[in-house]
Amino acid sequence: MPFSLDNKLVVAISSRALFDFEEENRIFEAGDAQRYMSVQLERLEQIAQPGVALPLVQKLLAFNTADAHRVEVVIVSRNDPVSGLRVFNSAKASGLKLERGVFTQGREPYRYLRPLNANLFLSANDADVRTALDNGFPAAHVYPDSIHAATEHPNEVRIAFDGDAVLFSDEAERVFQRDGLETFHAHEASHSREPLSAGPFKSFLEALHRLQQADAPMHIRTALVTARSAPAHERAIRTLMSWNIHVDEALFLGGLEKGPFLAEFEPDFFFDDQTGHCLSGARVGPTGQVLGGIVNQG
Known part of the structure; x- marks a missing residue:
């Protein structure tokens, strides 16, 4: 049988919400998409630093056990597929078991929220958040400079x-x-x-x-x-x-x-x-x- 997302909490998250790609994003925002892709390729094996939402994702994935898959986290990003390799590499190095991703190379990713049955969309792109909200999905614009979560309540x-x-x-x-x-x-x-x-x-x-x-x-x-x-x-x-x-x-x-x-x-x-x-x-x-x-x- 195919894998099903039914009855799971599904979080769709952009790469910038999950990892600190602010330096790379400044290159992209300057209008140099090719340079951005080149930098990501140069840093393919360089593990990205944690983003503001990474601790939340770590905790939510801890609800999964050998007997029950309760939470699915999917990367939904405007990144190109090659840059997506770095995202997956960084996720693996951070101990995150992420198996699914959507990389649209600059196009609006919100259309993929519906087949994902997304319960939450976290993104550092305010236009994507507004579009997701307009289409009925719980979505929030992540503040990348937020103080990271406290560590006093790990469970x-x-x-x-x-x-x-x-x-x-x-x-x-x-x-x-x-x-x-x-x-x-x-x-x-x-x-x-x-x-x-x-x-x-x-x-x-x-x-x-x-x-x-x-x-x-x-x-x-x-x-x-x-x-x-x-x-x-x-x-x-x-x-x-x-x-x-x-x-x-x-x-x-x-x-x-x-x-x-x-x-x-x-x-x-x-x-x-x-x-x-x-x-x-x-x-x-x-x-x-x-x-x-x-x-x-x-």
């Missing part, structure tokens, strides 16, 4: 999510942006028992929730880290309850800077839609911006 994957425009739709955020905080609180209080619509990362949280039930050497801990405060907290919690999804921690910060709280949670990844929160998060741990919703329009 636990810790993921922190913003609420509005990430786990939830941006419907409430639109009220806030249009009418201000007081109207937002009144609106959320009057709709407290009406679940919010799903945001782009609901399906990824669901996949993590399923993985959380696995009898595996790794564990998952999730946190909702939101600028909401009482009385707007109730609708967020009731929405998660209506989805039958449990988060381990919920932080209702009411506009406080998120970074110091994330420093205490020590996430392997933090997802937020707003640049300010992402910059704060990136100072303490791996961060990805969800480039959707009203705050990312225009």
